[in-house]
Every structure is written in structure tokens, then in C-alpha cells.
Amino acid sequence: xxxxxxxxxxxxxxxxxxxxxxxxxxxxxxxxxxxxxxxxxxxxxxxxxxxxxxxxxxxxxxxxxxxxxxxxxxxxxxxxxxxxxxxxxxxxxxxxxxxxxxxxxxxxxxxxxxxxxxxxxxxxxxxxxxxxxxxxxxxxxxxxxxxxxxxxxxxxxxxxxxxxxxxxxxxxxxxxxxxxxxxxxxxxxxxxxxxxxxxxxxxxxxxxxxxxxxxxxxxxxxxxxxxxxxxxxxxxxxxxxxxxxxxxxxxxxxxxxxxxxxxxxxxxxxxxxxxxxxxxxxxxxxxxxxxxxxxxxxxxxxxxxxxxxxxxxxxxxxxxxxxxxxxxxxxxxxxxxxxxxxxxxxxxxxxxxxxxxxxxxxxxxxxxxxxxxxxxxxxxxxxxxxxxxxxxxxxxxxxxxxxxxxxxxxxxxxxxxxxxxxxxxxxxxxxxxxxxxxx
Amino acid sequence: xxxxxxxxxxxxxxxxxxxxxxxxxxxxxxxxxxxxxxxxxxxxxxxxxxxxxxxxxxxxxxxxxxxxxxxxxxxxxxxxxxxxxxxxxxxxxxxxxxxxxxxxxxxxxxxxxxxxxxxxxxxxxxxxxxxxxxxxxxxxxxxxxxxxxxxxxxxxxxxxxxxxxxxxxxxxxxxxxxxxxxxxxxxxxxxxxxxxxxxxxxxxxxxxxxxxxxxxxxxxxxxxxxxxxxxxxxxxxxxxxxxxxxxxxxxxxxxxxxxxxxxxxxxxxxxxxxxxxxxxxxxxxxxxxxxxxxxxxxxxxxxxxxxxxxxxxxxxxx
Numbered sequence: 205x206x207x208x209x210x211x212x213x214x215x216x217x218x219x220x221x222x223x224x225x226x227x228x229x230x231x232x233x234x235x236x237x238x239x240x241x242x243x244x245x246x247x248x249x250x251x252x253x254x255x256x257x258x259x260x261x262x263x264x265x266x267x268x269x270x271x272x273x274x275x276x277x278x279x280x281x282x283x284x285x286x287x288x289x290x291x292x293x294x295x296x297x298x299x300x301x302x303x304x305x306x307x308x309x310x311x312x313x314x315x316x317x318x319x320x321x322x323x324x325x326x327x328x329x330x331x332x333x334x335x336x337x338x339x340x341x342x343x344x345x346x347x348x349x350x351x352x353x354x355x356x357x358x359x360x361x362x363x364x365x366x367x368x369x370x371x372x373x374x375x376x377x378x379x380x381x382x383x384x385x386x387x388x389x390x391x392x393x394x395x396x397x398x399x400x401x402x403x404x405x406x407x408x409x410x411x412x413x414x415x416x417x418x419x420x421x422x423x424x425x426x427x428x429x430x431x432x433x434x435x436x437x438x439x440x441x442x443x444x445x446x447x448x449x450x451x452x453x454x455x456x457x458x459x460x461x462x463x464x465x466x467x468x469x470x471x472x473x474x475x476x477x478x479x480x481x482x483x484x485x486x487x488x489x490x491x492x493x494x495x496x497x498x499x500x501x502x503x504x505x506x507x508x509x510x511x512x513x514x515x516x517x518x519x520x521x522x523x524x525x526x527x528x529x530x531x532x533x534x535x536x537x538x539x540x541x542x543x544x545x546x547x548x549x550x551x552x553x554x555x556x557x558x559x560x561x562x563x564x565x566x567x568x569x570x571x572x573x574x575x576x577x578x579x580x581x582x583x584x585x586x587x588x589x590x591x592x593x594x595x596x597x598x599x600x601x602x603x604x605x606x607x608x609x610x611x612x613x614x615x616x617x618x619x620x621x622x623x624x625x626x627x628x629x630x631x632x633x634x635x636x637x638x639x640x641x642x643x
Numbered sequence: 644x645x646x647x648x649x650x651x652x653x654x655x656x657x658x659x660x661x662x663x664x665x666x667x668x669x670x671x672x673x674x675x676x677x678x679x680x681x682x683x684x685x686x687x688x689x690x691x692x693x694x695x696x697x698x699x700x701x702x703x704x705x706x707x708x709x710x711x712x713x714x715x716x717x718x719x720x721x722x723x724x725x726x727x728x729x730x731x732x733x734x735x736x737x738x739x740x741x742x743x744x745x746x747x748x749x750x751x752x753x754x755x756x757x758x759x760x761x762x763x764x765x766x767x768x769x770x771x772x773x774x775x776x777x778x779x780x781x782x783x784x785x786x787x788x789x790x791x792x793x794x795x796x797x798x799x800x801x802x803x804x805x806x807x808x809x810x811x812x813x814x815x816x817x818x819x820x821x822x823x824x825x826x827x828x829x830x831x832x833x834x835x836x837x838x839x840x841x842x843x844x845x846x847x848x849x850x851x852x853x854x855x856x857x858x859x860x861x862x863x864x865x866x867x868x869x870x871x872x873x874x875x876x877x878x879x880x881x882x883x884x885x886x887x888x889x890x891x892x893x894x895x896x897x898x899x900x901x902x903x904x905x906x907x908x909x910x911x912x913x914x915x916x917x918x919x920x921x922x923x924x925x926x927x928x929x930x931x932x933x934x935x936x937x938x939x940x941x942x943x944x945x946x947x948x949x950x951x952x953x954x955x956x957x958x959x960x961x
Contacts (some may be wrong), residue, residue: 400804
């Protein structure tokens, strides 16, 4: 009896093993991405639509939290040889991983027309000039605001037009009027207590990378010039621009402390504006989480010397270790096509990555009409005004990842008000500049 | 009459003993293999890595002691600050935890109504996963405009708000979390307190001693060894603090004050590119530092050895 049971169990194991070997020949593509709840839902639907249109292909989509776990995940996968076929990639990581030699060259798809020409702001080239990724979307840093709080205070809403952007003093004054302490005094009044603030005029999601770099460009400085040749980060204008941001927290008292760390609250705009903030800066992806909120409007950022915002927008990449490179590239072309991802673009989570979608009336009607209050005007104003979008240097500066690591070490002291921006920069800029010039 | 000159070992083992010994090793072999493969081999491999420059895409380049030199002498290295921050956290945390747990254990050792319920209350937080605890505390301590309840309480009581997460007060947050979850230590100390001889306590009160005398002369000598053990355990776990820092901010914000050793090693090994050799060197330097600290602690163990009549007699020269 015992021998019979042993024989039966071992036969079962063999049958199980062979049934795996005889598995049907569906091709499974592993797709790695990050998303908040709204985006996750929409992305899952996009993948399902692709599977329906392409029988024989299965998309194994896996979501990671958008807080930096991505790096460790990819590096561990690299060791075990199980990299995904297609994935999102952080803008500041793409050059780093390309230098490790794992990304596929997709220039052929652009040349053949499989992928139409994308906005140059989101087309990423490696050091040899090959295209290694295109941004899924073009996202911008914008200013969200609470219509109710502005109505109560009797102040006009922030402008949604680059030409009418508030100058810095107006912006600070409005923020002060909307910053209220427990005794009901706002920041412009005598007796205001900055240690007992109940409502803030302004909030930052975080002050990491592009969330603060727009201020450097707005003040006439920058990080690296658009053609990648000139180092602007240590210029007087950049220092002054960032100091204005730091002063918002420690001199004007209109914003709570924010640091150069990973924001862990996607969807935070809705909570912040419905909570104790009158204005809040964050990326345009958060528009997807405020579609049901009538109270929240979208406006352009204030200007310093110029009115400028910064773009971002994670690229998708294909890995050259993929066992199904052709199918992976076909799925890639599908995902980066705005027409195939309309729900994501209509929700505001993504902005189109092709220029004609911002100018052609028919295409605009497809996505731009259901966005939150002021969003359409803001986006079109930025997109169609020359020079009002600064490209995030992560896209085109090869040494960006290392430069950002050094910056990260020193900048918190300035953002916390323990040092001036000039002092913090003097500690890290020589090293950052030498990293830039070494490339 | 036993033969006092006969040496017990070594002698030729009898046949049955060999078989028994082999059987013993066979049963222990999975554990031994586990230690060799999963602990000893990675340790030695990382020692080898620490003398190389390890590239993330694969491949290594021998650099000798360069990694160690970089960590200890280069101003761009974050090793000194990370070690400083970790040792500060460890020192304060160990003192706070041991004192707090001792006082709580002493109080929970008395008889009063609701004592068992209170014991459960103190123990419960220690079984919660650290990450959930960190997220909960973060929600409680965040800015009042984002809904942080502690700051709301401060502000409505007429006090000033405190930024618990983005300034140096992060240490207050970390220590509070640590004290809140130290129920395990309380339970161990409570168990040890049951060992304290009641007749000696009675003798002290008959002789006119108060609670302090009881503690200093009877209780403390009895629990010294366990207290030392808890001290060592607390040092070990404090030096390895990681989850709380990552739950609050992945990069050791504010201003790298929470960039503890483990956070830094993980960052260098798995997030930055080409820094695995340096991460291994950091790990081995930390090993040496902890070895030194443990050595110092054990040196003082002599003064913490359990005193009974025999050792006291020896100490007093009788």
C-alpha cells in the first residue's frame, strides 16, 4: 500500500512537471510600472485591451510603489537574469542603466514610423545618440488651489495663463493673506504667530529635483543649459531662485517644511487642498485624483524673472535581455501612443507626448475638455508658449544621477533654514561641477 | 575511590560512540550547511568584495584598501556621519529603553487591580510590524494642516507646533516609537523579577530599609545578568535600525540625520550604481566597530555578574 502511494505521488509530480513543459505557446511579456490607484486602474485596462487585440500575447503587469523601490528591484533582477521585457524607468536613472548595457535601442521604431515623432522634450538619447526611451507622457509642475478658500478671502483665483502669471511679490502676498494662525490672524497682520499656523497659503508635495528646479530656471538660472553644454547650477540666479523657495518656509512662513526626499503621498493634492492648504504645487499627474472635486483649480506657477515650469514624465524602456524583443517593441509602441491610452490622458494623469495633440482641434477635443477647472488653459498655455517649459536635465545630462546624489547630501540643510542656499551650494557645487565636466 | 590521575579526554572512542556521533552530525547537518551557505559564505564573499570595485553590470576590479581609505578619509564619504548618527541613536535609545523597561517592570510587579490588563497593554505594541507602527506614527506626528493629531492638540492647547518629521525632532519621534514598542523587554524583566528572593526583601524591611534599599541591595543584584543580556540585545537591534528611517523618508532626510548605517549600506549596494564594493567595506567597518563596543561591554560584565554568597565572599576576601 505504501509503495503504491509513493508511486502515485511521484507520477503526479512527473505529470505536473511535463504539463508545464507542454504549456500553450502564449507569449508572456513582463511589464513593470509604478502608479497610484487611479493610474493603476487605467493601466490595467490598457493592458487588457492590448491582450484582446493581440491574442497569443499575455501582459504580466506588475506595479511597484513610486518611492524608489524600483532601483533595488531592477538591480536584483539584473543579478538573477530575470529583467522584465518592458518597464517604466525613472528619468534620473535611464542614463545610469543604459551605461550598464541593458536597454534596447529603439531608434529603429522611430525611423520606421512605428512610433510617430514625439516631443523632443521627452525623447531620450544616450551618449551615442541612440534613442533609448520616449516619455509615456509629458507632465508639468503646476499650482493647484482651493477655489473656496480664495472665494472666502475675496481674492482672485491664480491665473491659468503664462502671460498673466503672478510676479513673485504678488504671489507671496496672496499666500500670506491665506496663511492663518489659531488666533485668526493672517501672515500680513501684526501679532501673527508662525508657530501656531492652522491653515497654510502654500504647500509643496516635496522639494525633490524638478519640484524645486523650476525655481532656478524661473529666476534666470538653471541646472544645465538646454543644449547640455553650460553648467548653470552654481550661478547667482540659481542660488537666488532657490533661496526664494526656502524663504517661503522660513522667512515668509507661508509653507510648512518640505525636504529633498521621496514624496510618499501620491493623491496628496486632494487631501491637502481639502485640508489646510490654499495652494499646493505638484505634478500634473495628480489631476487624475481630483476629477471629482469641483473645489480644486489648476493654475500656472508664479514667475520670478520668467514664468517657467519643468517637465517630467517617466519614459518606458525595452530591455535588450528580453526573450521576445519584437513583441516587446510592439507592445511598447502601443503604450506610448496617446490614442491607445485615452483614458489615462483624459483623466489628466498623463499629458500627450506628441506635439500635434496640443494644437490640432480634433485631437484636443479627444482629451482636453474634461480636465479640472483651469487645467486646459494652463497646459495649453505652457505647451504653446515658447520657452515656458524647461526640460528636466535628467533627460539629457549623462552624469545627472551622480550629480543628484551629491546634491542630495547637502541641500536639506538649506531647505531646513539651517544654512543659506549659497553656503550649502559652496559645499557641493565644486564636486557636482567636476562630475558634469568629466562627462 | 575515583582515579584522580586519569585524564578524561582524549581517549579512544568505543565503537558505539562513533556511530552516535555521526548520527548527531547527520541530524545537525542541515543547520550547519545552512550557516555555511547562507551566512559564512556571504560574509567571506563580502569581505572579498570590499577589496574590489564592483560594477553593477557585473565584473570586479581589484583596488586593495582604496574603498576603506575612501570611507575613512575622503570628505565626500558619508560614512563618518552615518556612524555618528547611528551611535548617537544607539546610545540614547539603549539608556532610555533599559531605564524605562526596568521602571515599568518594577511597577507592573506590584499587586493592584487591572495589573494583568496593563501588562497586556504594554506588551501589545511590540507585536505590531514595525513598518505599520512607523506609518501610524508618521500620520499622527505630521503637520497639523495635513491632519497630524499631535500638532492639533498642541495648537489647541495654546502651545507652539513642532515639526516632528523634518527637523532634529525626528529623534524624539524615533525614541518615542522605540519606547512604545519595547514590551518584549518589559516581559523579560518582569519574568526575572519573579526570581527575586522574597525573604531577603522582608529582611530588608524588617531592618528598616525603604524601597530604594530593597531595589539596590536585593533586586538589582539578582537581575543584573538579565539586565546585561537585554543591554546587549538592545545595542544589537539599535545599531541595525532601518525600517523606521525608510518609512519616514527613503534618503535619510532630514539632512541625513536618519541616514543610519543599514540605510546607507542598502542605498550604496542596491540603489546607487557601482558602489557594491564600498557597501561591503562599510559593512565590515561596522562589524569591527560593533565588535569593539561589544568587547567593552563584556569587559564591564564583570561588574554585572550575579552576586551570590560565594562571589561576595570572594570579593570581600574571605
